[in-house]
Amino acid sequence: MAHDLVVKNGKIVYPWGIVEGDIAVNDGRISVIYEKGSTYDAKETVDASGLHVLPGLIDTHVHIGWPDWPFEEDLGPTTKAAAAGGVTTVLNYVMAPESLVKGIEEQKHKFERGSYVDGCFHGMIFSEKNIEEIPEAAQMGVRSFKFFLPYRGSEAVPPAVGIDDGILYTGFKKIAELNPKGRALCHCENIEVFFKLKDEFLKQHREDIDWHDTRPNFSEVESIRRVAFFAKETGCPVYIVHMSVKEGPEEIRRARAEGVDITGETCPQYLTLTKRADRILSKVNPPLRDTEDNESLWQGLNDGTLSCLGSDHAPCAKKHKTEFWSAVVGFAGVQTMLPAVLSEGVNKGRLTLEKLAEITLNNARTFGLHPRKGVLSVGADADLTIVDLNKTVQIKAQNLYHISDFTPFEDMSLKGNAVLTMVRGQVVAKEGKIVGRPTGKFIPAYQQELGL
Ligand SMILES: [Zn+2]
Structure with a gap:
């Protein structure tokens, strides 16, 4: 079975440690987490070499x-x-x-x-x-x-x-x-x-x-x-x-x-x-x-x-x-x-x-969103934040998406930024710019327990 998408060569960040590997996605969920160097079929890949992959x-x-x-x-x-x-x-x-x-x-x-x-x-x-x-x-x-x-x-x-x-x-x-x-x-x-x-x-x-x-x-x-x-x-x-x-x-x-x-x-x-x-x-x-x-x-x-x-x-x-x-x-x-x-x-x-x-x-x-959210594990939603710890951005309110016309962080140079954001397997933002569509879902708290 080919994966819908694989995020490869990233440094995967878990609460207990950082491991290099590849995260495969099928139907919006994490389907496999491969060890570095594994082989598989993928319709699409995202190269995360040198970057960290956070939940x-x-x-x-x-x-x-x-x-x-x-x-x-x-x-x-x-x-x-x-x-x-x-x-x-x-x-x-x-x-x-x-x-x-x-x-x-x-x-x-x-x-x-x-x-x-x-x-x-x-x-x-x-x-x-x-x-x-x-x-x-x-x-x-x-x-x-x-x-x-x-x-x-x-x-x-x-x-x-x-x-x-x-x-x-x-x-x-x-x-x-x-x-x-x-x-x-x-x-x-x-x-x-x-x-x-x-x-x-x-x-x-x-x-x-x-x-x-x-x-x-x-x-x-x-x-x-x-x-x-x-x-x-x-x-x-x-x-x-x-x-x-x-x-x-x-x-x-x-x-x-x-x-x-x-x-x-x-x-x-x-x-x-x-x-x-x-x-x-x-x-x-x-x-x-x-x-x-x-x-x-x-x-x-x-x-x-x-x-x-x-x-x-x-x-x-x-x-x-x-x-x-x-x-x-x-x-x-x-x-x-x-x-x-x-x-x-x-x-x-x-x-x-x-x-x-x-x-x-x-x-x-x-807030009752686990195990769908908050973890990089098989079965969880493929919500991934890929970060570059060396990327410095000078904060300017005019470059931020919010409706407000100022930020208390104005002109601060912040080192370490998200370079790609994925929600349920869909890339929504890249290099600080929106590339996806509004497909957000309401996730009920304790969804499984309540059968929602
Ligand atoms: Zn408040």
Whole structure:
């Protein structure tokens, strides 16, 4: 039998080591992994000599359309950016306060008509009504639910109103009842502390402060501790999104020692950027911090305390970022995630490629996408990211596919980039350019277990 396609002579990256060999694909799945020098028939080959072949990256944290593009308008740009940046699966947040189930249905339909990569969704919880929808959403393959702790009062994000501890408690209880398991995703910051600090800074007419000064490290730490305590009381597995502080890994270890099922995620911006970046354009929640926070988070990824990596891609436009206090938070990041990690992590000795493969596996396992996604093994989807560790790209927003008109990585030279991205055996991007069509699929979480 001839293979549809073989990626040959690559250095195949597994969590346990790097082995030279050839990956054969049939019907969109990995059919054989050959030792170097094997013979076989192939209709098409891709030569990966001198390059590394990683399992297609999974971005656990993507907000398609944030803050003000319709989902269908931003779907193409965001998923093209993903593919060009070596990401083959995105986990997108569905924000539909009026009906989560309806929001999931609508976005799933649109996603399968216009996405360049595969994806799954997280649901966002704002109300008792959303909590009641959790079992139905879970049956649709959405089993992770986000709680936006620090967005209320003047910081609320319309049309959503803020949540309180009652929503957190009843939501956690409902998620804990799901089988296979669900997971509560928490944005951890203490908003009352922010309100007080903001008042003080405004009274003092302070122009010299960074966003970090308004949301100091301890406000994230306190929130992680409280979420862990709620998780312990309710038995709900939790996941702390976009961890930014140096104290974070220790908090995860502490909660785990108490028996809490807790997972931590961090993002390239918290690993590589600091509060010295542009204070308005780089305004994000939680804020960019300091180099010692960067180093602690790299360490947390290395020792397995932080298991997951996502970009928190929020393709905000410059026009929303003009004044310090009113600027919308967030920025695009799905296309710069892999080069930032390869350049500042792998090429600077902070992270091994094997560890990056392990993180990709963790991302898939945590959200019920394994064994289809996250691994290079026979039977898995042929999602491959081929990288050249020596390829340097100078980042320019105008060259990135996202809809946003800036990037906090502007002008940075990042060494290590994706040179080919394959989704289910189809080459979608080559040398940072889209060459494929939008054939992305919605992949339900725990697909096999649910028989979906
Ligand atoms: Zn986010």
